[in-house]
Amino acid sequence: MGVAGATALLAAGGWPSRAWAGAQVEEPLADAVRTALSKAVANAAPPRPQFQTTEQRIGYLRWLGAASERLARRNKDFDSRREFLQTLWYESKRAGLDPSLVLGLIEVESAFRKFAISSVGARGYMQVMPFWARLIGDGNAARLFHTQTNLRFGCVILRHYLDTERGDLFLALGRYNGSRGRSEYPNAVFAAQRRWG
Template identity: 55%
Template sequence: MLNPKSSILILALCLPFTAQAGAQREEQLSASVRAMLHRAVSDQAAPKLAFASQQEAQAWLDEMSRRLEKRMPDANYRFDFLSTVHYEATRAGLDPHMVLGLIEVESRFKKYAVSKVGARGYMQVMPFWTKAIGTRDQNLFHLRTNLRYGCTILRHYLDIEKGNLYRALGRYNGSLGKPQYPNLVKSAWQKHWQSPFSTPRQEG
């Protein structure tokens, strides 16, 4: 028979990870913005890495995989995750390394992370977004769906803030004007996810 402490531990392991991040705030979108964001999350092109050569792409994957190994032990899934992060970030015109820093802060790389306000997955996307710009049957715990939405939303906020990443990150976290969240993302980005290689080409 399990003792009470063991039972509590097993229960804790079975429950979804609760993220401590904030949340995007639902805002009224114009018809044109809604249509643009809908197109952005609907495209289903296959992920691809945008580097000068296959060797450079492999070197990037190998290095980032090494850094992520303790958090994500499965090598095949880790490579799939990193390839998808790189593709979705680059597609949205974002730095993949910054996005990795954001994911570290938002969910600590927990696929099934759920915040106190219901934000879901790696990039802690609020469920109202699927209704606003996608379809209700889209699963925000799905790797590519979550990263597609997260990168699209951050790009949207970056456009609203005319390229000001600090303010865009504040919007993403629902803490616009407060320094804590942007500073946490910047710190994680610079401490753990700076690329030692040349900057990859940005492709649409």
């Protein structure tokens, strides 16, 4: 599916039928960056959201209910939807990202398919390129199909690109997809994000 086709399908509220990852480029990382990213993906904290106030917890529970309802057409099992969404919330917040952005990115990248593989080899929900497992992980690219590992890598990588692009989400999304400077992919993610917001 081309970028224009995927954008039209997403604008119509549909789900892409295959993974839509671009040719994300393996860039050299400074040792300090590599170390920081490695520590970010290695922390094995369980994905249990923590809240400082009752209002925050109620907000999360509302979000969880609404997102679970929307995701039900893709995943019929309530427990697996809840676990996925709980992990997504945790990893998004841990990386300082909006969960609706991460849901939009996953909708565009893999249509919520855990075992999606793109034509360039990107894997899982967030279509993480295998070279990241070598650069900042343990080298085992098969682990990128594990839900928390995939979401953790994807969120950490997107945060890295957002920091690299000095907070410019449009450019960070382009870098994530390997289409930096072109509008089709970021616009598709933004359109999907609005449906999850």
